[in-house]
Amino acid sequence: MAAEELKTGPLEYRTQEGQMTIMGFWIFLGAEVVLFATLFATYAVLFGRTADAPTPGELFEPGIVLVMTFLLLTSSFTCGLAIHEMRRGSVKGLILWMIITLALGLGFLGFEIFEFVHYTHEGATVQSAAFWSAFFILAGTHGLHVTLGVGWATLLLIQIKKRGLTNVTSRKFFIISLYWHFLDVIWIFIFTSVYLIGMVI
């Protein structure tokens, strides 16, 4: 709880509180890795158990998933730019790139919702078979995380408007950038082990 402040280094690391919060968030991300690993394992075990529902090979479409991947990967890049601007001390740059990040994230979510609705119309729902339960919960958990991230970052944008760049606001933005990159990494695993493999087999 010491509130002494360092003079050098990135703003978010200058207080002990900032350092601790960032470290805590890294550990939390470790727990999130376990959470997603469990969902991936469940998906792998239930793979192919489609009962009477359509198979993934019949439904997965490369086009949509490629667009989604492109949107999310780009958003991770723009999120990096936002933090770069923050390190330069530019609130304007931070806000601009963060808004672009969120727009890309919303685009990703839009396509995901479209995709889910489409599958549902084709007869693949959470209820229809073990495989589809696993698919919707794995992809859906990722989607829910993205949704939360969008809401969270929006709140932070309001705060930075009000308070400017301080130890606390910079720490909050740094943490959401960690979160956002993490979601990107998870998506790469979903893209390869769910969609690519699902389309091949």
Add this chain to the structure above:
Amino acid sequence: MHITDILVTGEPIIYGAMVSMALVGLALLFILTYFKKWKWLWSEWLTTVDHKKIGVMYILSALLMLFRGGVDAMMMRVQLAFPDLGFLNSQHYNEIFTTHGTIMIIFMAMPFLIGLMNIIVPLQIGARDFAFPYLNALSFWSFFFGMALFNISFVIGGSPDAGWTSYTPLSGAAMSPGPGQNFYLMGLQLSGIGTLATGINLMVTILKMRAPSMKLFHMPIFTWSTLVTCFIIVFAFPILTVALALLTIDRVFGAQFFTLTGEGLPMMWANLFWMWGHPEVYIVILPAFGIFSEVIATFAKKRLFGYHVMVWSMIVIALLSFLVWVHHFFTMGAGAFVNSVFSVSTMLIAVPTGVKIFNWLATLYKSKIEFTVPMLWSLAFIPSFILGGVTGVMLGMAAADFQFHNSYFLIAHFHYVLIAGTVFACFAGLVFWYPKMFGHKMNERLGKWAFWLFFFGFHVCFFPQYFLGLDGMPRRLFITNVAEWLPLNVISTIGAFGMGLGFIVFVYNVYYSFRYSERETTGDSWNGNGRTLEWATTTPVPYYNFATVPYVDEIDPYIRMKEEGKTTFEEDKVKPIHMPSYTGQPFIMMALLGLASFGLVFEWMYVAVFGLIGAVFMMIRRSFDYDDGYYVPVEEIKRTEKKARGL
């Protein structure tokens, strides 16, 4: 919906429980109102972020749950000793062994240990509070409301009845309809969030807030055990979170993860549950090892033998704990090769555990032992725990397990490790650190009575169960009127009541000591035998813990501090201390999340959504909250310290 559709009706025992719960509730309301304590309750306890107070609340809740779980146990024992009496019917028996198991592990053992960690770990490393005090309060209230939710199932909606392992497909919607199983899922989910948060919180606290110059290998062994435990928590609890969520989605939203229709796999549950459940065993035993190490070193008045080896053996145990989960279902058809692999990895755990046993014995060797109550619990632990450990190795042999599985031999084994390990440690730790919490010791004479009653009761209760198991008595069965089993069952029940008596004496001791025990004036309560930093500050501990934080570069730093006449109050070095402010937000946020969980239990979606929106609103409020705490002025610190130290 009519009230009788929600309340459990038609059982005299439950009517009795309803009446007694209502009476206790009314009595509490009356006492709080009559003595005008509502404001005190809110501003001192419900809104607190002080780790010591939160720890006390954890321990109080855990003792309450020890009572509830103990009553469940005794009801089972009465049924088994008098099978013809018809005390419990089969449904009620199923519910009782389910709640007994769940409550004892999730709502008794873990919170008790987390409570002790809350109070002691910051003191042992010379910290002023947790890394995240607000999050700590949040953790407690999520545990508390999860516990409350699980417990009201007794009178509202009906208790879960699929065993504490909640195996699918039995626990699925098809075979266990109704709210009972949902109570299990939501109660554990809610409290699990809190446990995970505590794990992260303590890890950061230990890694980042140690006294100047205290290296990891200078830390007291209890703090080490906490750090290792938190590592297990962070990597095991998300698995439980997912497992519970998947089963909830199966039950409430009709998914097919564990069903027999839709090509789901019921065995998935067994795997997920035990991938969390086995490490969980070590979450409740490693802190216990830490407590015993502290107590034994203190009352043997020697440095803990093989400190480094003790630490490394805990780390090895933690890693191995993740690699053995299949030994919980050797008999479910995994095949000889898989069983062999998990059999060998299981037995490997005996090696580091054996190393620890020898280190404790070596610490005791040629030492001047002081037989205080915490020391008695610790000394009793060693042989009792070995009995449990050796039978554990027997169970670990896959081939032999086909004989022992689901028999009373297994019951005896895990009660031997969990009670002799965890419960003895909880008592030892509570008595040992009691003066740090309340400023007075517990009465030694009553403490010894409680110890001997509980200790003998424990062995009388569980030792015969090994033989019942070898005789073929299965667990989870409410009719046991086989003539050969009866004598041992009666003996076992007598032992159970002995333990109950020990618990009653223990609780009476709390009251007695509060009234009559001598108030402590020094921080070093155990005849000046304290070795670690928690004994260096005054008793009871001031809310900021340490006026000045000592410099630490060795194990057992307080020994040298005493020799050199140093204290944690160097008047010229006192600086203003930064402290967090109290807040009611964690309480409200988790109450709303509890409401949401309650809605989900009965599948009342509007209640669930309302609670969830409320909780999210509270989180948004928190995000906009820039309260940075306050500073304790130097004058106030000096005044407090001088008064406490009688200067």
